[in-house]
Amino acid sequence: MNTAYNFAFFDEGSKREIRRATLKAIAIPGYQVPFASREMPIGRGWGTGGLQLTLSLIGRNDVLKVIDQGSDESVNAVNIKKLVCDTTGVETTEHTEEATLIQSRHRIPEVPLRKGQILVLQVPLPEPLRYYEPSESQTKKLHAEKEYSGAWLMLFEQIMKYGSMTTGADHPVLVNGRYVMAPSPIPRYDNPKMQQNDALILLGAGREKKVYAVPPYTKVVSLDFDDYHFQPESFEGKHCRLCGSTGVFLDELVDEAANKTVYQCNDTSYCLEKLNEVEKVGVN
Amino acid sequence: MAVFEVPVLSIKNLNKQYGPGCSQCKGGESAYLVKNYCQVCGTVYACRDVSFDVFPGEVLGIVGESGSGKSTLMQCLYFDQEVSAGEAYLADYENGMKNLFQESSQQQRYIRNHVMGKVYQNPILGLKMNFSSIGNIAENLIAAGSRDVGMMEGKGTALLNKVNIPVHRRKEAPKNFSGGMQQRVQIAKALSNNPPLLLLDEVTTGLDLSVQASVLDLIKNLQRELNISIVLVSHDLGVIRMLADRTLVMLEGKVIEQGLTDQILEDPQHPYTQQLVHSLL
Structure with a gap:
């Protein structure tokens, strides 16, 4: 552990300011709370929002897990883990079950989150109405007046153009019947996991200087139409080529040598756990 | 008959000023006012005590030179701008009992979305x-x-x-x-x-003549077919003559003359209206 820095990199005042914004965010589910995004030793747009939340919340007894697009071992995840560990000395894990604090980029882990855990999501664009209305002062007004026709209009446009809703990720959700929220670019597959979740979900956008939250046991509904229902990605009839799992979010890979399309768990730690279970059975 | 006497939209003493106003120009009447601009404090009185009613199925025309406050009036009616003072009542909203200008912005948005339609000069x-x-x-x-x-x-x-x-x-x-x-x-x-009420702000300005004619035709047909009330702003007397049943003439933020369109065009009373009618090519 590097003692040249204060615990968790930030000075106590900074951490307190971020926690104060976080508390407000939890008190108003889905509402984007502005906060003074700090300069970080990594560039804005590389997870600084999530990292600031993590650093402001982490304590000596926390167990940290960091994932990037489902992977515990990608460069981004490893570097964020290194920075946090270097300045706090906390333990890290790859097992979702063991972690108390999970920072994630664009995925909610396959293993259901449990009570007491905190999931921190990194957000590039926190404003769900941005494409519809470029002005921040206008979108603030729209949120204040609960005027969300723009969010539905964007989905309507997709149906007109392509025949179905085509949001690959970041499908907007209505939180607690009040605020429409960008769930960060998690796949549609993960949207239903937010509904009545046991854990606290925090979302941080460093570049856009916003924090928002989905507290435990909050109603989270993906936007849709009466005749075009929200549908998560379907992986029917497909399974992971490594662990054989079904009913999980799968990556599609093309094996060029064999000219075949194969599927593999996107959540690497989940896949590894499944594989280890199988091996144990083999040993016995 | 009584049914026809209830106005769809009723505007009472609508005022809109840009600037705080000063002791010299308060009340809107003063020697320091040049047209509707106060030389002392720089306040512009865009609309001064504008009152009118619009009845079901009626087309009300508003004419006036540029800067006379026509568009400001329309923007106030559609809540694009906040009024300085005044009242507005819509028969289709709360039975015409509530002053629209004092409703919350959510309610105003509701009114815009449900009871009104607006066509801007600039698409x-x-x-x-x-x-x-x-x-x-x-x-x-x-x-x-x-x-x-x-x-x-x-x-x-x-x-x-x-x-x-x-x-x-x-x-x-x-x-x-x-x-x-x-x-x-x-x-x-x-x-x-x-919507029972449609606001048209200079809809044909800037269109070429044949297109103008087809847009006007369209409005006329729709109005007959759907029997909606229309408030129509234009500086073009031709448009007003073709569409409007009744006409208001505005100058320097005030309504200087109003009456049946034919009456206004054939027998203008106010000097400005006379000038306007006579300058019609």
Whole structure:
């Protein structure tokens, strides 16, 4: 552990300011709370929002897990883990079950989150109405007046153009019947996991200087139409080529040598756990 | 008969000023006022004590030179701008008992989405240029609470058909359209929720003559067919003569003359109106 820095990199005042914004965010589910995004030793747009939340919340007894697009071992995840560990000395894990604090980029882990855990999501664009209305002062007004026709209009446009809703990720959700929220670019597959979740979900956008939250046991509904229902990605009839799992979010890979399309768990730690279970059975 | 005597829209003493006003110009009457501009404090009195009623199925025309406060009046009616003072009542909202200008911004948005339609002079203000034409119409329907894609597509197509936009171009963005077509999409959008009141702000200004004629024809037909009330602002007396039943003449923020359109055009009383009518080519 590097003692040249204060615990968790930030000075106590900074951490307190971020926690104060976080508390407000939890008190108003889905509402984007502005906060003074700090300069970080990594560039804005590389997870600084999530990292600031993590650093402001982490304590000596926390167990940290960091994932990037489902992977515990990608460069981004490893570097964020290194920075946090270097300045706090906390333990890290790859097992979702063991972690108390999970920072994630664009995925909610396959293993259901449990009570007491905190999931921190990194957000590039926190404003769900941005494409519809470029002005921040206008979108603030729209949120204040609960005027969300723009969010539905964007989905309507997709149906007109392509025949179905085509949001690959970041499908907007209505939180607690009040605020429409960008769930960060998690796949549609993960949207239903937010509904009545046991854990606290925090979302941080460093570049856009916003924090928002989905507290435990909050109603989270993906936007849709009466005749075009929200549908998560379907992986029917497909399974992971490594662990054989079904009913999980799968990556599609093309094996060029064999000219075949194969599927593999996107959540690497989940896949590894499944594989280890199988091996144990083999040993016995 | 009594039914016809209830106005759809009733405006009472609408005032709109830009600037705080000073002791010299308070009340709007002073030697320091040049037209409607106060030389002492720089306040502009854009609308001064404007009052009028609009009755069911009526087309009310508002004429006046540029800077006379016509567009400001329309913007106030559609809540694009806040009024300084005044009252407005809509028969279709709370039975005409509530002053619209004192409602919350949510309620004002509700009124805009449900009881009024507006067509702006500049289509950029009224349309989302990057969204499809049918999406633009759907925007209004969604805002009014619809979540049924099939119904919205059907209704949008029917409306675009009514304003003569070819069906195969309904999914195209208005930015690809000509000025006249954009204006017709705007009209279709304004009509989407069957509003009892339609506000038209210089709809034909800047269009060429044949397109102007077709847009005017369209408005006339729609008005007859749907029996909606229209407030129509124009500086073009030709447009007013063709469409308006009754006309208000505005000058320097004040209504200087009002009456039946024929009366105003044939027998103008106020010097400014006389000048306006006589300058008609």
